[in-house]
Amino acid sequence: MSEARTQILATIRGSLKRGSLPAEGQAALDQRLGQPRSGPIPARSQLDPVARIDLFVGEAERVDATVDRVAGAAEIPTAIATYLAGRNLPGIIKMAPDPALRAIPWSENTALSVTEGPGVGDDMVSVTTAFAGVAETGTLVLLSGPEAPTTLNFVPDTHIVVIDAGCIAGTYEQVWTEIRAAVGGPLPRTVNWITGPSRTADIEQTLLLGAHGPRRLHIVVVENRDPENG
Amino acid sequence: MPPTTPRPSPRATPAAGTGDALESTTRAFDANTRRALADTNLQDALARLSHGFPARRRDAVARMPEFEQLRDAARDIKVHVLENLDAYLERFEARVKDNGGQVHWARDAAEARDLILGICRDVGARTVTKSKSMIGEEIAINEHLENNGVEPVETDLGEYIIQLRHEPPSHLIAPAIHLSKTQVAETFRKVHEQFPAERSLEEPRVLLDEARSVLRSRYFEADVGLTGANMLVAETGSVVVVTNEGNADLTQSLPRVHVVIASIEKVVPTLEDATAILRVLARSATGQEMSVYTTFSSGPRRPGDLDGPDAYHVIILDNGRSKMLGGDFHEMLRCIRCGACLNHCPVYKSIGGHAYGWVYSGPMGAVLTPNLIGLEDTGKLPNASTLCGKCEEICPMRIPLPKMLRHWREQQFATRQTPATSRAGMKLWAFLARRPALYRLATGTAMAVLGMLGRRRGRFRTLPMVGGWTAARDLPAPQGPTFSSLWKQRNGGTS
Amino acid sequence: MPEQPVTVGLFVTCLVDLMRPAVGFAAVKLLTDAGCTVSVPAGQTCCGQPAYNSGDSADAGAIARQVIAAFEGVDCVVAPSGSCAGMIKHHYPLLFADDPAMAARAEALAGRTHELTSFLRDVLEVSDIDVEFSAKATYHDGCSGLREMGVKEQPRALLAGVRGLTLEEGAEAETCCGFGGLFCVKYPEISGHIVDAKVDDVMATGADVLLGGDLGCLLNIAGRLKRRGSAIAVRHVAEVLADATNDAPPIAEGNAGGGDG
Numbered sequence: 001m002s003e004a005r006t007q008i009l010a011t012i013r014g015s016l017k018r019g020s021l022p023a024e025g026q027a028a029l030d031q032r033l034g035q036p037r038s039g040p041i042p043a044r045s046q047l048d049p050v051a052r053i054d055l056f057v058g059e060a061e062r063v064d065a066t067v068d069r070v071a072g073a074a075e076i077p078t079a080i081a082t083y084l085a086g087r088n089l090p091g092i093i094k095m096a097p098d099p100a101l102r103a104i105p106w107s108e109n110t111a112l113s114v115t116e117g118p119g120v121g122d123d124m125v126s127v128t129t130a131f132a133g134v135a136e137t138g139t140l141v142l143l144s145g146p147e148a149p150t151t152l153n154f155v156p157d158t159h160i161v162v163i164d165a166g167c168i169a170g171t172y173e174q175v176w177t178e179i180r181a182a183v184g185g186p187l188p189r190t191v192n193w194i195t196g197p198s199r200t201a202d203i204e205q206t207l208l209l210g211a212h213g214p215r216r217l218h219i220v221v222v223e224n225r226d227p228e229n230g
Numbered sequence: 231m232p233p234t235t236p237r238p239s240p241r242a243t244p245a246a247g248t249g250d251a252l253e254s255t256t257r258a259f260d261a262n263t264r265r266a267l268a269d270t271n272l273q274d275a276l277a278r279l280s281h282g283f284p285a286r287r288r289d290a291v292a293r294m295p296e297f298e299q300l301r302d303a304a305r306d307i308k309v310h311v312l313e314n315l316d317a318y319l320e321r322f323e324a325r326v327k328d329n330g331g332q333v334h335w336a337r338d339a340a341e342a343r344d345l346i347l348g349i350c351r352d353v354g355a356r357t358v359t360k361s362k363s364m365i366g367e368e369i370a371i372n373e374h375l376e377n378n379g380v381e382p383v384e385t386d387l388g389e390y391i392i393q394l395r396h397e398p399p400s401h402l403i404a405p406a407i408h409l410s411k412t413q414v415a416e417t418f419r420k421v422h423e424q425f426p427a428e429r430s431l432e433e434p435r436v437l438l439d440e441a442r443s444v445l446r447s448r449y450f451e452a453d454v455g456l457t458g459a460n461m462l463v464a465e466t467g468s469v470v471v472v473t474n475e476g477n478a479d480l481t482q483s484l485p486r487v488h489v490v491i492a493s494i495e496k497v498v499p500t501l502e503d504a505t506a507i508l509r510v511l512a513r514s515a516t517g518q519e520m521s522v523y524t525t526f527s528s529g530p531r532r533p534g535d536l537d538g539p540d541a542y543h544v545i546i547l548d549n550g551r552s553k554m555l556g557g558d559f560h561e562m563l564r565c566i567r568c569g570a571c572l573n574h575c576p577v578y579k580s581i582g583g584h585a586y587g588w589v590y591s592g593p594m595g596a597v598l599t600p601n602l603i604g605l606e607d608t609g610k611l612p613n614a615s616t617l618c619g620k621c622e623e624i625c626p627m628r629i630p631l632p633k634m635l636r637h638w639r640e641q642q643f644a645t646r647q648t649p650a651t652s653r654a655g656m657k658l659w660a661f662l663a664r665r666p667a668l669y670r671l672a673t674g675t676a677m678a679v680l681g682m683l684g685r686r687r688g689r690f691r692t693l694p695m696v697g698g699w700t701a702a703r704d705l706p707a708p709q710g711p712t713f714s715s716l717w718k719q720r721n722g723g724t725s
Numbered sequence: 726m727p728e729q730p731v732t733v734g735l736f737v738t739c740l741v742d743l744m745r746p747a748v749g750f751a752a753v754k755l756l757t758d759a760g761c762t763v764s765v766p767a768g769q770t771c772c773g774q775p776a777y778n779s780g781d782s783a784d785a786g787a788i789a790r791q792v793i794a795a796f797e798g799v800d801c802v803v804a805p806s807g808s809c810a811g812m813i814k815h816h817y818p819l820l821f822a823d824d825p826a827m828a829a830r831a832e833a834l835a836g837r838t839h840e841l842t843s844f845l846r847d848v849l850e851v852s853d854i855d856v857e858f859s860a861k862a863t864y865h866d867g868c869s870g871l872r873e874m875g876v877k878e879q880p881r882a883l884l885a886g887v888r889g890l891t892l893e894e895g896a897e898a899e900t901c902c903g904f905g906g907l908f909c910v911k912y913p914e915i916s917g918h919i920v921d922a923k924v925d926d927v928m929a930t931g932a933d934v935l936l937g938g939d940l941g942c943l944l945n946i947a948g949r950l951k952r953r954g955s956a957i958a959v960r961h962v963a964e965v966l967a968d969a970t971n972d973a974p975p976i977a978e979g980n981a982g983g984g985d986g
Contacts, residue, residue, distance in 0.1 A: 005335035008494065008548045012316045015555035021317045029317050032499055033465045039303035039506035042296050063522070097536075118537040121450060137520040146534030154479045172505045186329055187466050189531055189538050190483070193524035198476040201516070202388035202404060203434040204275070204411050205282045211387055212442060212449075213476020213523065267914055576901045580918040614912055616905025616919070617778060618868035639780030648780065652911075656776060660784035663739075663770045664791060670770075677743050688979030689951055698910030702917025703948030706744065706977035713737050713746035717765050 038173040045136040045170035052135045053221065056168045059138030063196030064209060065217040069165075071225050077109035080127065080160055083218055085111065089125060089158055096128040098147040101162065119155030126152040126214075127160045131182070132175040133168035133219075137195055140219065141175050143183075144190040153192055159214040161194075165223045254603055256587035259610035266581040271410050276579050279407055283573035286517025287624070294513065304510045305628045307503045308564040311495075312555060318464045318497045319546065325467025329529030331542035339369035342547045346371055346456065346489060349543055350380045353487055355453035361471065361478035362386035363458025364567055365491045365547055367399060367589040368602070371456070382456075383448045385477035387441055394421045400583030400591065402569035403515050408582050411437060445477075455481035455539065459492035460566070461507065462544070465500040468526040469544060472511065476523050488527070488539040493547045495563040501526070507566060510626035515568040550602050558637040562597050564627040571621035571631060577614055586611060593621040593631040600638055609647055612638035674712050681710025731849075733761040734799035736792070736838075738809045739771035740940040741961075745976065748940060751967035752805045752841050758967075759849045761801075768795030772809040777816060778906055786820045790827065793817065793834050801848070802838040805963050806939050807870020810840040815873050840870055841963060842938055846879035852886065856968040859889035863932035864962075865923070865946060866899045867939030880938055880962045887965060893930040897923065904945040920949040927957060934975075936962045947977040 013019055021029070047055060057067045068079045084091050091112040095101050106114045119126060128148060130140040140161055144150045153159060169175050172193075179191065198213030209215055255262060266272055291297045311318055323333045336342035342365075350358060358375060360366060360382055372382040372393065384393040388406035392399060394417050399405030406414070415431035418440055431437055457478050461470040469490045471478045482488045498504050504526075512518040531538030554563055572578045572592030583591035588608070590598050596611040612635040621631045642648045648656075662669045684690055684707020692700050699705050733756050741748045749765075756763045773788030792813065796802045804810040814835045821828035845851040862884070870876035884890055903909060903919025910916075923946055927935050935950070935957055937943050947959035958975035974980060 002335050004337045004341060004548075007337060008335055008546075008552055009316045009319070011548070011552035012319075012494070012555060015552055015557065016313065016315070017556060021314065025314070026317060029314055029321070029499070033321065036465065036500035036502040038502050039307075039509075040296050040299040042294060042300075042509075059519070063518075121446070139520055144535065144538065145532070146536065149536040150479070150483045151537045154476050154483065172508075173502055176501045176505070186325075187468060187526065187528045189528060189535060191468075191526040191528075192479070193520070193526075194522065195518075195520045195524075196522050198474065199522060200387045200438060200475050201282075202386070202391070202406050203409075203414055203437055205278045205404075205407070206411075206434040208435055208438050210442070211438060211475035211477070212385065212445065212480055263912070263914055267918055576903060576919045576922075577912075577915055580915050613908075614915065616868070616901050616903060616908045616916075618901035618905070619872040620868070620901065623872055636778065636780065639778065640782055641780070643780030643782075652779065652907075656779050656781050656784065660773075660776050660781065660788065663773070663776075663788050664784070666768055666770050666791075673743050684979065686979045688974055689948065689977040691952075696910070698913040699948070701913045702952065703920065703945065704951045704977055706944050706947050706951075707979070708744045709746055709973055711746065713742040713749040714765075714767075716746050717749070 036176070041171055041173065042136060047135070047170065052170055053165050053168050056133050056135040056138055057221065059135065060196070060219055061138070063138055064199070065138065065196050065219055067219045067221060069221045069223055071223055073104050073222060076104050076162060076220055076222065077106050077112055079220055081109050081111040083160070084125065084158075087216070092124060094119065094123040094126050094152060094156065096126070096148050096152055098129050100129055101127060118149035119151030121155070123156040125158045125160065126156040127162065128152050130161050130163040130167065132178060133163050134172050134175060135168055135170050136172070139172070139193050139195040142192040142194065143179065143188040144192070145188050150190050150192065153194065154213045157210070157214060158216040158218065159197070160218045160220065162220045162222060165221050168221075254588040254607060256599065256603075256608040256611060259585065259587060259614065262585035262587055263581050266585045271413060272408050272582050274410065275408050276582055279404070279573060280579045283517065287514060287570060287573070288517075290513040290517040290519060293519070297510070297513070300506065300509050301626050301628060304507045304626055305564060307498060307506060308627060311498060312560065312563055315494065315497070315555065318499060319494060321464040322462050322467055322497050325464065326529065326544055329467045329542070331467070331529040331544060334543060334545045336545055336547045336549075338549050342369045342491060342545055342549070343371055343374040345545050346491065347374060347378055347380070349487065349489055350375065350454050353453055353541070355380055355487070357381045357383060357448065357452045358454045358456050359383050359385050359449055359452040359481045359485060360389075361455075361457045361473065361481040362389045362405065363456070363491060364402060364589060365458050365493055366456065368549065369491070369547070371491070383445070383452065385445055385449070385481055386473070386475060387438065390441055390445065391417060398584070398589065401572060402567050402590070404569070408584065449480045449484050452485045454487040454489055455485040456489045456491065457482055459490050459496050460511070461504050462492055462497040463501055463504050463526065464497055466526070466528055468501070468528040470504050471525050471527070472508070472521045472523065474516070474518075474522045479523055479525055482525070482527060483538055486539055487541045487543070488530070490544045491547060492544065493549065494551050511566055511568055514570040514624070514626040554601055559597065559601055559634055561629050562594070562601070562634060564629055565594055565598070566627060568626060570624050570626065574620045574624050576616060576618060576620070593635070597631055597634045597638070605638060605641060605647065609642055670712070670714050674715050677708045677712050678710055681708045684708070685710065730760055730762045732800045733763050734796045734802050735763055735765050736769060736772070736796070736802050736804040736809060736813070737765060738804055738806045738940065740944070741805055744944065745940055745961065745973065747969055747973040748805050748961040748963050750972065751961070751963040751969040752803070754967040754969065755841070755845060755963060756803060759845060759851050761849070764799060766795040766799070768792070772812040774809065774812045775906055777812065777820075782820060789817045789820050789831065793827070793830050796834060797830070800837065801844065802834065803841055803844045804838070805841040805961065807840045807867045807874045807876050808939050808941060810838055811869035811873035813838045840874045840876050840938065842880040842883055843874060843876050846882055851883065854883055854886040854966055856966065857888040858965050858968075858970060860934040861891050861893055861932050862934040862936050863893050863895050863927055863930040864898060865895070865902060865927070865935060865937040865942055867937055867942045868901050870938050871899055876938060880936070883966055884936070884962065890965070893932050895926040895930045897926040900926070902942045902946050904941045906941065909945060917949070920945055924949045924953060924955070928955065933957060935959045936965060938962050943976055947975070951977045
C-alpha cells in the first residue's frame, strides 16, 4: 500500500472524525452496492411498447440522429443502401463482427461492400448493433466485446446502428438491470451511451455536428413485424 | 477586425517543491477585472454565453417535470458518498484491480504529475492525447509533460484552441468561450502551417473541420490517452466520462495506454447512482437532456477484444480535498463541474473566467480556489459576489455557495486579512449601529445636510468618499429628515 | 382577516430610515389600513447585514441581539425590504450556533418576520388596494426577497388592483442589479457593469416607472438610470400601493423638476 494511499484515507477519516467504518457500516455499504436502487424515474418514459418506440424515435431525431423503421432484417441492406445513396455516401461499410449482423443478407444488395473489423483511419461508414435503446432520451447503449469493437462507434464519419425494437427500454435503469443479467460478471470494457451524433459549440456557441466522432448517426429500428401487414 | 491583443493570463509553471501547479493571478483580480471589462471580444463572448446557456437550461428543465426531485436525489447520493468516502474509494480501487486496471494515489499535484510522467516513460511515450480535464488543469500536467519531452495534445476543440494560444480555460465546460471565431482563425492560420496561408477561415464549420483533420492523425499516433473522469463507480470500478465531441472516446480507445486522473470526490456507489447524477448534469450544463457520449470504461481490453488499451491506470488525486471534508466547505465536494453557476452568475457574466486568475472561476471557483491554493492569495474572490443567490438556486447539487463565500469572508475577518480600512470602517459603523441614540444623532445630522444639498436635483454626481458609488451612477439624495426623526415628531416623542 | 388586531413591529431598515422615510410611512399606512396596530420599536438601527456579509459575525451578532430584543413584544415583524427580512428570518438563527438560548429567541423572531408585500398578501390576504396611479411600470425582483422570502407574485397581485397601472415584465426581472450591499463600492467596475445590464433591461420594457421592494436595489438602479439620462421614475412599491407618490419625488429626482413619468 502506498504512503499516499494510507495518508489520504487517514485524512479522510480524520476529517470525518472517525476511524475505518465499523463492520456494520461496511456491511450497509456492501448491501447498497449489491442491491442498486433507482432514483426518481421520469414519468415520460413509462409507456406501452408502441409509444415507447415512438418516444425513442422522436427523442433520437430531436438530437439530430436519423431513424429508419424497417419491418424485418431482410429490409436492412436496402434501407442502408438507400440512406447512404441519398447522402452521396459510399456503400463501403465496416461492420462489427457480430453474428446478428452477419445474418443479414448483405450480398443481396450490390450497392454495398461489407468488411469486418475495428474502426481505422479511412473508414467512412460503420454498422454496429446496440445492446439497448433508452426511450427517455433516444439514447443507444452499446457494449464492447470481441463482436463489438468500440472504435467503430467513433472513428467513421457515419455510424449506422441496427437495433431490434424489442431492445428499446424506457429508462437507463432498466438497461442496467438487463446488462447485469446478460453479462453475469464484470461490465464489458466499455459501455457507451450514445445520444445523437458528435457535436461541439466551442466556437462562439455555434452548434456544429461532427466534432471528432461521427458526423451522422443513423438508427435502423427493426420492428420484426410481418412485412405484409406492416 | 481589431488585432488580437495577447491576454496576460495565468501562466502555467510547476512550482518547485510544492503541490501548487498553476501560477495564479488571483492577487491581480482588480486589474484582471478592469482588463476584462474593457475587452470587447470578451464582452461579446460573454453576451453570447448569457443568452445561450441559461435559456437552454431553462428549456431542458421545463421538459423534465421531475427535475427538482432529480436534484434532491443527486444531492443525496453525494451526501451519502462523502460520509463514506474512504470506504467507497477502497471499493472502487478493488474493482478496478479486478478488472485488470491499476490504481495510484496522489496526495498533491506534484505526485499526480510524477505518476503520469512515470507511466508515460514506462511505455516510452512520445505523444499523449488528452481529453479535457479540470484536474489536468489543476495539476498543470501539460507543462510537466512538455518539460520532460512528452508532447500533450488536447483534443476537445475548445481546449485544443487554448492550448495553441497558451491560455488556461475560461469556463468549466466551454474552455474557449472567451474567444471569437476571428481569434480562433488567427490562431489556426499561425499554427497550422501545413495548409495554404490564404485559405478562408471565416466560418466556424471550416475551423472545426480543419481542427478535426489535424487531430485525426494525432489520435492514432498517440501512445497514451489521458482523460479525466466525471464519476467513478464503486460497484463496478468504472470510470464515467462525458463529452459531446467524442474526443474522450478516441482518446481512450486508440492509444496503448489509458490513464484516468480523477479527484477523490468523484466516486459514486452504483451505476444507478451515476445515472441519477447524469440526469441533472447535461441539463444543468448545456441544457441538453443527455450529453452525446457517456462512456463507462472498466479496465483494459479483454481477451478477444479488437481494440481498446492494453493498460489502464486510474490516478486518484486528493490535493486538499480530504481536508475540506467535515468542515465549512464540505458541501463543495458535491460539485459535478457542470458550469451552471458560472453561466448564471452576474459577476462571471461581466468578467469571464480568466479574471478569477486560476483554473476554476465563477461562484464555484470563488469557493474552491481558496481551498486549493490558500486564502491569502485568493482573498478577493469570495468577496467578488453580490450574494444574489442565483448560483444556489440553479446548482444541480444544491450547494449553498453564498453561505460558503461568507465563510471565507468570516475567516478573512477573523484572521485580519480584511483590508484595514474596510475593517475600521465596519467597526466604526457597527459601533454606531449598536448605540441607537448616538446612531440617530449622527445619521440624522448627516442626512439633514445631504438632504438639503441634494434637494433640488435629488442626486449627486460626485461626493467625497463615495467614489466607488459615483463612478458608475449618481447617488440619490436622501429626503432629508430621517424616518426616526419624523416618526418621533409625529408621535410626540414616543414610539 | 384575523379577529384581533395584529400588532406589527415595523423594521424600518436603515436605508429607508436614512434615505427615504416616505417608504416607511407608506408601509405604516398599508399595515394600518389592513387593520394592524403598528409600532416602530426604538432599539432598531440596521439588521446587521453589512457586517454579516463582510465576515464580521461578532458585530452582526451584537446587532442581531439588539433587534431580537427590540421586537420581542410584537406579533409580527414586517420590513419594507426582502433583504433585511431575509437577514432576520434566515441568517439570525445561524449567528447563534453556540448559544442555544439566543438561537431559540432568534428562531422565534425569524418565525414572525415578513417582507411587507408578502405579509399584506399572504398573511393579511389584502386584495382590495383602492388607489390610482397611471403608469406603465416594470418590476425588479430583489434577490433576497425573491430567493430567501419567496416574494414574486405578491407585489404583482397587489399592483394589479392599482387603477391606471400596467405592468411590463423585463426579461431579466429576476437578475441581480449589482448592488450587493458593500459589493457596489468594493467592486465598482463590476457592479457598474451589472447595473448597466439591468438598466438596459428596464429600458427595453418601455416602462416609465420602475418599482421594486428593496431600496438598496432601487437606489442603485435609479442612480444608473439618471447617470444615463433616463426619465424613468423609480419608486418603492409601497409608495404606489399606499397612494403616497405625492409625499416625495421619485428616487434620485429633486424638487427642481420631473415628477412621475
